[in-house]
Amino acid sequence: MTESILVARNLVKTYTQRSGKFGFGTTLVKALDNVSITLRAGSTLAVVGESGSGKSTLARCLLQLQPLDSGEVLFAGEDLAKLNGPALRAVRKNLQMVFQDPFASLNPRMRVGEIVGEGLVIHDVGNSAEQQQKVIAMLKRVGLTEADMQKYPHEFSGGQRQRIGIARALVLQPKLVVCDEPVSALDVSIQAQILLLLKELQAEMALSYLFISHDLRVVRHIADDIVVMNQGKIVEQGAVVDIYQRPQHEYTQNLLAAIPGKKIDLSKKTVNA
Amino acid sequence: MKAETHKAFPLLQLENVTITLKKSPTRLLVKDVSFTIEAGKTTCVVGESGSGKSLTALSVMGLLSKQLQLSSGRVLFNDSQLGLKDLTTLDAESLRKIRGAKIAMIFQEPMTSLNPVLTVGYQIGESLTTHLGLKGERLKTKISSLLELVGIPSSRANSYPDELSGGQRQRVMIAMSIACEPQLLIADEPTTALDVTVQAQILKLLDELKTRMNMGMLFITHDFGVVADIADNVVVMFRGEIVESGTKEQVLGNPQHPYTKALLACVPDAEGKNPLRPIDYAWLLENQPSLSKAPSLTAGVIA
Numbered sequence: 001m002t003e004s005i006l007v008a009r010n011l012v013k014t015y016t017q018r019s020g021k022f023g024f025g026t027t028l029v030k031a032l033d034n035v036s037i038t039l040r041a042g043s044t045l046a047v048v049g050e051s052g053s054g055k056s057t058l059a060r061c062l063l064q065l066q067p068l069d070s071g072e073v074l075f076a077g078e079d080l081a082k083l084n085g086p087a088l089r090a091v092r093k094n095l096q097m098v099f100q101d102p103f104a105s106l107n108p109r110m111r112v113g114e115i116v117g118e119g120l121v122i123h124d125v126g127n128s129a130e131q132q133q134k135v136i137a138m139l140k141r142v143g144l145t146e147a148d149m150q151k152y153p154h155e156f157s158g159g160q161r162q163r164i165g166i167a168r169a170l171v172l173q174p175k176l177v178v179c180d181e182p183v184s185a186l187d188v189s190i191q192a193q194i195l196l197l198l199k200e201l202q203a204e205m206a207l208s209y210l211f212i213s214h215d216l217r218v219v220r221h222i223a224d225d226i227v228v229m230n231q232g233k234i235v236e237q238g239a240v241v242d243i244y245q246r247p248q249h250e251y252t253q254n255l256l257a258a259i260p261g262k263k264i265d266l267s268k269k270t271v272n273a
Numbered sequence: 274m275k276a277e278t279h280k281a282f283p284l285l286q287l288e289n290v291t292i293t294l295k296k297s298p299t300r301l302l303v304k305d306v307s308f309t310i311e312a313g314k315t316t317c318v319v320g321e322s323g324s325g326k327s328l329t330a331l332s333v334m335g336l337l338s339k340q341l342q343l344s345s346g347r348v349l350f351n352d353s354q355l356g357l358k359d360l361t362t363l364d365a366e367s368l369r370k371i372r373g374a375k376i377a378m379i380f381q382e383p384m385t386s387l388n389p390v391l392t393v394g395y396q397i398g399e400s401l402t403t404h405l406g407l408k409g410e411r412l413k414t415k416i417s418s419l420l421e422l423v424g425i426p427s428s429r430a431n432s433y434p435d436e437l438s439g440g441q442r443q444r445v446m447i448a449m450s451i452a453c454e455p456q457l458l459i460a461d462e463p464t465t466a467l468d469v470t471v472q473a474q475i476l477k478l479l480d481e482l483k484t485r486m487n488m489g490m491l492f493i494t495h496d497f498g499v500v501a502d503i504a505d506n507v508v509v510m511f512r513g514e515i516v517e518s519g520t521k522e523q524v525l526g527n528p529q530h531p532y533t534k535a536l537l538a539c540v541p542d543a544e545g546k547n548p549l550r551p552i553d554y555a556w557l558l559e560n561q562p563s564l565s566k567a568p569s570l571t572a573g574v575i576a
Contacts, residue, residue, distance in 0.1 A: 050468045051439065158322070187321045187495050192539040193551035214468045217498070220545040244543070258473035259543050261498025 005208045006039040006062070006176055011071035013054075013061055013232075031057040033232040035071075039176070039225075044202070044209040046223035046240070048216060048255065054232040055212045059178045062210065063095055064088060075176070093123045096169035100181040102161035106153040112139070112164055113149030119172045138171045139164075142197060159190035163197070170201060178210045183218060195222055216259050220244060228252045282351045283309040284489040285333065285457055290346035292328050292337065292513075298344060303328050304513045306346070308506075312456065315483060315490040317500045317521075319536065320510035321552075326493045329510070330459050333491070334378055335360060335368045350376070352456065374404040377450035381462040383442035387434040393445045394420075394430030397452055404453045419448040423478060440471035444478070451482055458483070459491045464499065476503050497540045501525060509533045531557055 013032040019025045031054045039045045047055045060066045062073055064080050073080040075091065083091060096119075099105035106115055113135055120131040136146050142163040153161055162182060169177055179198070183191040199222060202209060213219050219226060219240070226243050228236040228251065236249040247253045292303035303325040310316045318326045331337050333348055348360040352375055360368065372378075377400075380386040388396060394416050401407045407415055417427035423444040425437075434442055443463060450458060460479065464472040480503055483490050492503060500507055500521065507524040509517040509532065517530040528534045535557060538550040 050470055188497070189321050189495075189536065189539045189552040192541070192549040195541070196549055196551060215541075216469065217541040217543050220543055221541045221549055240545075244545070255470060256543070258470040259498065260469070260472065260476070260496060261501040261540070261543075 003041055004038045005041040005076065006037075006210070007074040008035065008037050008062060009072050009074070011035040011058070011061060011073070012069045013057055013066070014069055030232045032061060032068075032071075035229075035232070035234055037227055037234070037237070039208055039210060041175075041208055042202075042206055043224040044211050044222055046211045046213060046219040046226045047229060048213055048219055048226060049229035050214060050255075052231075053229040055229050056180055057232075058229070059097070059180050059210065059212055063092070063097060063178060089122075093119075093172050094175040096172060096174040096177050098162075098165050098169050098177060098179045098182045101185055102158050102165055103153075103185075105165055106161060108153055110152075111149065112144075112151055112153065112156075115153070115164060116149075116167045116171055119168065123172060125172070134171055135167075138167045141201070142167045142170075158186055159193060162186060162190075162194055166194075166197065166201070170205065170207075173205060174207070176208045176210065178212070180212045181214070182211075184213065184215060191218065198222065216244075216255060228255065282349060282357055284312045284351050285310040285491070286347075286349040286351075287329070287333070288347040288349065290329065290332060290348065291344050292325070292332055292341055293344045295340055295342050298342075302341065302513055303332070306510070306513075306515055308508050308515065308518055310457065310489040310491055311505075312489050313483065313487045314505040315480075315492055315503055316506045316508060317492045317494060317504035318508045318510060319494060319497065319500055321495060321536075323512070324510040325513040326510050327461055330378070330461050330491060330493055333360065333457075333459060334372060334376060335363070336378075350457070370404070373400040373455070374453045375455055376457045376459065377453070377455040378459040379443075379446050379450050379461065379463045381465055383439055383446055383466065384434075386446060387442060389434055392431050392433055393437065397430075397445065397449050400449065400452050415452075419452055420445075422451075422482075423448045424474075439467055440475065443467060443471075443475055447475070447478065447482070451486065451488075454486055455488065457489045457491065459493075461493045462495070463492075465494070465496075472499075479503065497525065497537055509536065 011032045012034060015029045015031050017027050017029050019027045035058060037045065047058060049055045061068050068081050071081065075095065078091065080088065080091060116138060117131050117135045120134060125131065135149065139146065139148060144160065144163055153164065156164065183194050186194060195218065201207060211219065211223055223240050226237065226240050227234055228249065230251045236243060236252045243252060244256065247256055286309045288307050290303060290306045291301060294300050294302065306329055308316065318329060320326045332343050337343060343361055350358050350360050352358060397416050397419055398412050401412055401415055416430055420427045420430060425441055425444055437445065464475050467475065476499065482488065494500060504521045507519065507521050508515055509524065509530065511532045517524055517528065517533045524533060528537060535552045539552055541549060
């Protein structure tokens with residue numbers, strides 16, 4: 001058994017929602033209800049569920065982008081929930097995130113070089129020449145060019161923007177990357193490119209991924225372990241192979257049955273492309 | 274043209290439709306596209322973003338933006354009352370009578386295509402009042418029954434779009450589009466923004482409605498999984514051209530064109546048996562010289 005890089009225990013997060021006439025009443029929504037997960041170092045843990053199941057809240061709470069009500073998040077032996085200010089910022093160097101929407105997650109008024117290099121500046125990594133070198137190397141690694149540093153995000157296609165988002169997350173050489181639906185806004189052909197890129201980078205940089213998705217076809221290809229969430233609770237977890245072959249919980253079975261393309265088995269076709 | 278149904282013609286027939294930019298008429302965004310849609314059948318148009326599939330759909334509705342023009346080709350719509358009409362030659366007034374009543378459209382983003390300051394009931398009722406002249410109690414009853422038909426409680430007619438979930442909003446869009454019982458429904462990636470479970474529900478709903486109302490459906494998507502679930506006929510587009518078309522069994526079961534094969538191969542399979550294969554455009558262009566003729570189109574497609 002490999003060591004675990006991230007352990008979350010008994011996470012609880014409750015949102016207050018206005019309800020009733022004029023919003024005078026309040027109802028409590030349990031976005032995370034006693035959630036515990038373990039991410040093994042160098043592996044990919046997928047969190048799947050419908051929208052509203054709490055998977056994005058889980059990601060945000062793990063990175064302390066939102067405060068938890070209770071529970072602990074152990075990263076390399078430290079409880080992130082207890083850290084504050086500078087200590088938390090120092091740890092965040094190792095925790096990066098790739099966002100869902102490649103259009104909304106890049107500042108339109110910053111050049112790509114600045115976007116990717118910002119983390120290096122914040123964490124004071126090397127002098128400016130070294131930072132420049134790192135940014136260039138990272139851009140090249142994700143399939144962009146040195147000349148792209150001077151461009152603005154609007155000059156790129158959706159797939160290219162997601163590459164910029166990945167470069168921004170990885171330039172600090174983090175240990176853990178949280179990918180919140182990184183390919184759901186992309187075309188199938190681009191999706192395959194980005195997934196392969198993520199897999200290659202994982203092998204090269206010994207990354208651990210927390211991969212959030214509602215597309216079980218994508219998860220099958222990238223994840224080692226899987227957590228199925230429904231209404232803030234984990235209903236099932238285990239190795240990807242086991243869950244896909246023998247889903248125990250009814251909710252998981254429904255999710256698997258909803259995958260489009262069941263009528264014709266696309267996988268049987270021989271392809272020489 | 275005689276005002277009777279031309280039995281020999283299908284519901285919709287696109288003949289050599291070409292769409293260009295007004296400013297540079299040599300730049301072909303959609304090139305020589307021809308296909309047909311039969312009543313009660315679903316034709317799926319598949320392709321990546323930038324392949325011209327949405328433009329083709331918009332041209333049927335006469336909704337192309339002002340910078341674009343339909344430079345040649347005919348769009349023949351075979352209506353049971355109006356007879357055979359070339360939609361490209363109709364004036365704005367006659368087109369308005371067809372839109373919503375005979376041909377309806379569902380757009381991709383249920384969040385942005387509904388008006389946030391009007392109740393969903395009002396928005397569903399709009400086309401009923403315009404095209405069928407329904408008012409008062411009869412209008413209310415019809416709206417309620419439409420909402421029930423798409424699986425939303427009729428009490429939600431007074432809700433605003435932001436009070437509904439993404440799946441419910443798309444159901445409202447569907448209720449709006451089928452309100453006047455159109456003969457042709459155009460759906461432009463109606464499930465791309467939705468979860469898998471909701472997607473499965475919406476696809477099932479559309480398929481049922483199509484059968485019940487004997488509608489023809491033009492369904493645009495980039496997901497071959499969806500195609501396998503819903504299509505009768507498939508048209509594959511690449512850089513503004515049709516590269517392959519046929520029945521679902523032909524195109525999915527025995528793809529001929531290298532682009533179709535490549536597009537099929539990059540759909541991740543749920544069993545995880547096949548490795549992921551992104552499309553290798555350089556290889557495609559080398560092996561299919563006919564595709565490289567439109568260099569102006571290549572720039573935007575490669576990610």
